[in-house]
Amino acid sequence: MLLLGDAAFVARPHTGAGAGKAAASALTLARALQSHPTDTDAARLHWERDQLPADRRLVRWGIALGRRIMDVAPAL
Numbered sequence: 001m002l003l004l005g006d007a008a009f010v011a012r013p014h015t016g017a018g019a020g021k022a023a024a025s026a027l028t029l030a031r032a033l034q035s036h037p038t039d040t041d042a043a044r045l046h047w048e049r050d051q052l053p054a055d056r057r058l059v060r061w062g063i064a065l066g067r068r069i070m071d072v073a074p075a076l
């Protein structure tokens with residue numbers, strides 16, 4: 001089973017990245033399957049190895065953006 005897009009995880013909305021993430025995941029998965037046409041396990045592992053660090057960076061970026069937006073005291 002493979003999870004893509006919002007089914008895999010949801011980044012914070014201020015990243016504005018949900019649609020791009022879903023499309024990029026589908027595209028990179030298709031490329032991985034094309035490069036391993038007879039071995040879907042190898043394709044999945046290859047894709048996952050590249051995918052997870054990027055997804056973790058997006059989560060961290062969303063958290064950092066949220067902190068910047070929410071933690072700033074309003075100027076008086």
Ligand SMILES: Cc1cc2nc3c(=O)[nH]c(=O)nc-3n(C[C@H](O)[C@H](O)[C@H](O)COP(=O)(O)OP(=O)(O)OC[C@H]3O[C@@H](n4cnc5c(N)ncnc54)[C@H](O)[C@@H]3O)c2cc1C
Pocket residue numbers: 004005006007016017018019020022
């Ligand atoms: C209000 C709002 C604003 C957003 N703004 C942005 C933005 O500015 N930029 C951005 O990048 N992202 C934005 N997003 C996020 C973005 O829409 C999602 O991250 C993206 O659509 C995820 O794509 P997906 O294919 O994973 O899921 P979805 O687009 O949710 O597609 C899932 C599909 O599966 C179908 N489905 C569900 N259950 C079944 C079933 N049992 N059988 C068959 N089909 C089923 C659904 O009908 C749906 O068509 C926004 C989201 C919301 C709610």
